[in-house]
Amino acid sequence: MTGPALKPLHALLALLAIAIWGSNFVVIKLALAHLPPLTLAALRFVFAAFPALFFIKRPATPMWMLAAYGLLIGVVQFGVLYIAMQSSISPGLASLVVQTQAFFTIGLSMALTGERLRGYQLAALLLAAAGLGWLMVHAGAEVTPLGLGLVLLSALGWAGGNTVQRAAKTESVLAFVVWSSLFAIPPLIALALVFDGWPAIVHGITQATPGTWAAVLWQSLGNTLVGYVAWGWLLDRYPAATISPLSLLVPVIGMGASAILLGEPLSAWKLTAAGLVLSGLALNTLWPMWRRRAAGR
Numbered sequence: 001m002t003g004p005a006l007k008p009l010h011a012l013l014a015l016l017a018i019a020i021w022g023s024n025f026v027v028i029k030l031a032l033a034h035l036p037p038l039t040l041a042a043l044r045f046v047f048a049a050f051p052a053l054f055f056i057k058r059p060a061t062p063m064w065m066l067a068a069y070g071l072l073i074g075v076v077q078f079g080v081l082y083i084a085m086q087s088s089i090s091p092g093l094a095s096l097v098v099q100t101q102a103f104f105t106i107g108l109s110m111a112l113t114g115e116r117l118r119g120y121q122l123a124a125l126l127l128a129a130a131g132l133g134w135l136m137v138h139a140g141a142e143v144t145p146l147g148l149g150l151v152l153l154s155a156l157g158w159a160g161g162n163t164v165q166r167a168a169k170t171e172s173v174l175a176f177v178v179w180s181s182l183f184a185i186p187p188l189i190a191l192a193l194v195f196d197g198w199p200a201i202v203h204g205i206t207q208a209t210p211g212t213w214a215a216v217l218w219q220s221l222g223n224t225l226v227g228y229v230a231w232g233w234l235l236d237r238y239p240a241a242t243i244s245p246l247s248l249l250v251p252v253i254g255m256g257a258s259a260i261l262l263g264e265p266l267s268a269w270k271l272t273a274a275g276l277v278l279s280g281l282a283l284n285t286l287w288p289m290w291r292r293r294a295a296g297r
Helices: 008-031 037-049 063-087 091-113 119-137 145-168 173-196 198-207 210-237 240-262 268-296
Strands: none
Touching (some): 008 210, 091 240, 119 145, 119 268, 173 198, 173 210
């Protein structure tokens, strides 16, 4: 059986979330032109939490879950991603590699539930690993081994955050995201002081242009609140089999936006790597649906 088709307005909402996430990698690169990476991450979550926190009631979720989600998404996913994107990986490739969170999510699920790796999951993982290996063969100005490793760590943080959010079973995705953002702020500020340095923080903030601040607000309001909340709202109303495949468009939009807006080249080796990784992601996402549909027939 397949899930119900999206209503037209809901399909537009899903495409809006995907467009926000895909284009966000270009926005990150623009913001990093003036702001140090951990400073940018701290500002992102400051504006995601405030002033919304004063108007949204704290969800009935254990505090440790809010803290864990804030640390995993704020520090590990985005803090590490921004460091990588500063000079170690191009925006288009970052949008592709971070999607490996799907495989880390599978690994975490196996570790927690004892579930065994299935054949199609192994095949999907091998395809994605071949794509990442192909990236490493062509490592250079657009991606370094450090950049690839950092984005994979970012993907692991994203997977961990997803695992915590599912376990929380919160009634309000918006409240969960806003209140968890509060726990990302102190460690990000502390890390920014240590690794960005106070002089760089002051210089970045004072030299930031209106465009830089618009990029920060896009991170906070567009990506964190609109994107995540819209996606969570859709997942509450439709089966995951209906919504999840749409996320395969995120790296497509990410690489396309980076090519159009930043002039990032779409060379043959990059398209080959993208094809392998996306094939692995598609197999992992679509194979269970094909099996269910065949069984339904």
